[in-house]
Amino acid sequence: MLSINTNYQQYNYNTSGILKSGAVNAEKKRSVSQDLSFGSNYNTQIPFNAAMTSANLRTTLTTKEEKEKYKYLTKNVDKSTRKELNQLLKSGVLLKNDSNDKSSVLDNLYKIATTPRAEGLDNSVILKEAINTIKNPYIITQQFGDIPEEFKERALKLYSKKHPEFNPDTSNLLEKAVANSNINLEHSGTCVAASIEFNMAQKHPAEFSRFVESLTSPQLSVEKSIKFKNLADNVLDTVWLLNAFEIPFTADNFDSVKLTFAPDENALLRAQIQNSHRDPGERSVIDVLMQSTLMQAGSQQTYDALTDTRGGKFNQNDKGLIEFEKTFTESVVEDKNKISMTYQTVDENGRITGYETDFNTMKRQIISALATGENVIIGYTQTDDTNKIINGHEITITGVKQDEYGKLIFICNDTDDDYSGAIAYSEDYLLPKIHHAALPQKVVGNDVNIVENWVEGIKSFKEMVKQAA
Numbered sequence: 001m002l003s004i005n006t007n008y009q010q011y012n013y014n015t016s017g018i019l020k021s022g023a024v025n026a027e028k029k030r031s032v033s034q035d036l037s038f039g040s041n042y043n044t045q046i047p048f049n050a051a052m053t054s055a056n057l058r059t060t061l062t063t064k065e066e067k068e069k070y071k072y073l074t075k076n077v078d079k080s081t082r083k084e085l086n087q088l089l090k091s092g093v094l095l096k097n098d099s100n101d102k103s104s105v106l107d108n109l110y111k112i113a114t115t116p117r118a119e120g121l122d123n124s125v126i127l128k129e130a131i132n133t134i135k136n137p138y139i140i141t142q143q144f145g146d147i148p149e150e151f152k153e154r155a156l157k158l159y160s161k162k163h164p165e166f167n168p169d170t171s172n173l174l175e176k177a178v179a180n181s182n183i184n185l186e187h188s189g190t191c192v193a194a195s196i197e198f199n200m201a202q203k204h205p206a207e208f209s210r211f212v213e214s215l216t217s218p219q220l221s222v223e224k225s226i227k228f229k230n231l232a233d234n235v236l237d238t239v240w241l242l243n244a245f246e247i248p249f250t251a252d253n254f255d256s257v258k259l260t261f262a263p264d265e266n267a268l269l270r271a272q273i274q275n276s277h278r279d280p281g282e283r284s285v286i287d288v289l290m291q292s293t294l295m296q297a298g299s300q301q302t303y304d305a306l307t308d309t310r311g312g313k314f315n316q317n318d319k320g321l322i323e324f325e326k327t328f329t330e331s332v333v334e335d336k337n338k339i340s341m342t343y344q345t346v347d348e349n350g351r352i353t354g355y356e357t358d359f360n361t362m363k364r365q366i367i368s369a370l371a372t373g374e375n376v377i378i379g380y381t382q383t384d385d386t387n388k389i390i391n392g393h394e395i396t397i398t399g400v401k402q403d404e405y406g407k408l409i410f411i412c413n414d415t416d417d418d419y420s421g422a423i424a425y426s427e428d429y430l431l432p433k434i435h436h437a438a439l440p441q442k443v444v445g446n447d448v449n450i451v452e453n454w455v456e457g458i459k460s461f462k463e464m465v466k467q468a469a
Contacts, residue, residue, distance in 0.1 A: 057092030066095070069110040073127070076113055081128050084135040085109075093134065099206035100224050100335075105134065108209035117216050120272035121285060126216050129284045130209060137201035138413055139420040142194040142291065144185040144270075144308065145282035151273050155183050158266050158306055187416070188308045189319035191394040192326045193294035194415035195377045196333055197287065198396055203375060204334070211261075215289045216271075221262035222293075226335040228257060231328075244313070245328060246301045259332060263292035267305040281418060297332060298325035323379060323436050326394070330377065330438050339444050341365065342436045344381065351388045352381070359431045363408060367400055368443045380433040392435065398422065 061067045070089070074082050088094040088105065097104035113127045133139060147155050156168040159179055166179050200208040214222035231238040235254050242249050248260040263271075271288040278284065283291070288305065295303035295310065298321040302311035309318040314325060321329065327340040343362055345354040355362075369376050375396050382391040399411035401424075408427040417423065 058095040059090055059092050061089070061095075066106060069106055070094075073106075073109055073113060076124065077128060077131065081131050084131050088131070088135060093205050096206045098204070099210045101210065103206065103210055105206050105209045108206070108213040111213050112209075112216065116218055118218050118220050118268060118271070120268070121216055121275050125275050126212070126285060129286045130212050133201050133284070133286060134205045134209065136420065137198050138422060139284075140194055140198045140201065140287055140415055141281065141283055141418075141420075142188045142190045142287070142415045143282050143418070144188050145274055145278060146186075147184055147273060148277050151269065151277075152180070154269060155306060156180075158269060159183055162304060162307075182307050185308055188291075189310075190291040190295055190308070191416055192298065192321045192329065192377075193291040194287070195394045195396050195413075196294050196330055197290045198413055198415060199375050199377060200290075200333065202398070203373070211290065211293075212286050215261075215263065215293060216285065220268065220289075221260055223258055223260050224332075224335070225256050225258045226332055228255060230331055230335055230337045241328070244300070245297065245325075247297060247332070261293050261297055261333075263289045264296050264301075264303045264305050267292035270305045294329055294333065295321070298329040320392075326377075326379070327438060337441045338438045339441050340436050340438050341444060344435045346389065346435075349388065351386060352383060353387075355432075359427070362431055362434065362437075363427065365439055365444050366397060366410075366437060369437075369439045370397065370400060372440060372443065374440060376437050376439060378437045379435045380430070381435045382433075389435075397437075 061070055070085075073085060077085060085094070094106050094109075095104050097107070099108075109127060109130060112130055113123055117123055117126055153168070156166075156176075156179055159182065160166045160168045163179070166175060168179075170176060197208075200211065211222050228235050228238045231241055235251075238257070239251070242257065242259070249257050251257045267289055270292070271285045274283060274285045274288055292303060292305045295305075299310035300312040300314070304310070310320075311318065312325075315322050323340055323342070327338055330336075331338045341356075343356055344352050345356055347353050366376050375398050377394060377396050379392055379394050381389045382393070384390050393414075393416070395415075396413045397410050398413055399422075401409045401411065403409055403426075410425045410427065410430050411422050412425060412430075414423060
């Protein structure tokens with residue numbers, strides 16, 4: 001878990017202001033299904049999962065147990081979902097078992113279908129959502145759903161627990177209107193969490209399905225063992241970091257640590273609403289619980305799914321996650337030593353004044369990461385006329401192509417663009433906007449002098465406190 005050139009600046013990555021503002025026109029953002037006249041260089045095809053190879057794919061049910069589980073699932077889903085399940089088997093995804101506990105996608109889907117779910121959640125709903133999402137992770141969204149009338153009283157009571165100044169039984173219509181506006185949300189600040197969720201579903205379907213099964217179960221939590229070395233160089237620093245982020249953990253040896261991830265206490269109500277009242281374009285039950293869990297991990301366990309706000313010691317903004325928190329969350333969820341490369345140079349007034357490296361180096365690093373089979377989650381910025389950053393958003397680069405003029409086209413996923421498919425950005429448009437990118441250490445380790453992320457994060461935190469004094 002590493003960071004490069006943080007410039008001691010903190011910007012929350014939480015909304016898709018660039019897209020919502022209409023700044024992205026047809027020349028800059030295009031559906032991948034459109035004809036972009038791509039050349040043959042670079043990655044001209046986007047496979048269902050680029051990390052998979054014929055060497056580790058299994059497409060045939062071989063044991064009696066596998067056949068029985070598959071048969072049960074096919075009998076308990078609708079026709080379209082049954083077709084997707086069959087496609088997962090034929091593509092080798094269904095029998096993948098590279099999860100943290102070696103359970104397969106099939107194992108976890110069967111468990112979702114046959115064991116109790118959390119209160120107010122239906123097995124059939126979760127099963128269908130899990131299959132749909134693994135088949136097409138681009139359907140993951142960060143769009144909140146409305147709160148139906150039958151849930152409003154419960155929602156306001158939960159709201160009053162964290163806002164004791166509000167009395168849910170008040171007759172003051174203005175007070176109720178304010179409270180309702182704080183919980184009836186459409187756009188969210190969960191783009192970091194949604195991007196990590198997407199990456200898990202596309203690149204690590206067995207682990208994704210394991211998270212889904214456990215987070216939607218009555219225990220509403222999931223355990224994961226990770227290597228100490230993937231957070232810090234020594235055990236004491238890793239323990240300090242886990243304590244700083246307040247993630248429950250147990251350590252049985254000096255090599256690995258077992259973490260417990262869980263959504264916040266208000267996420268279940270959001271999930272229950274989506275279980276029975278999900279409208280087109282809104283988050284699924286899985287999206288709600290996964291994004292809450294990941295926001296909790298990054299915000300030092302301070303996220304509130306009801307109001308989409310957070311607290312925590314590293315951030316003065318109550319929305320989204322900053323780069324330090326995002327890198328930590330990626331590292332613990334993927335159990336990988338991630339380097340967060342900061343590309344934009346930002347002054348003390350929040351203005352972009354230049355770049356830490358040239359665009360050719362940026363391209364090479366991103367392309368190299370994609371070549372290893374990994375996606376690249378990036379944070380990009382929106383600026384005003386003076387080049388001052390006014391917004392930030394996280395998206396995922398999943399591939400790259402070349403147009404007829406030799407320019408690169410980045411294939412991306414955006415969890416906040418109301419489109420359940422890949423989109424494309426030209427290099428001329430996207431590269432200048434990239435503030436940071438999470439990359440494998442082996443890709444950029446020789447390019448930079450590496451500083452551990454927790455060191456840079458604490459420096460940034462101290463600088464923030466100093467400036468606020």
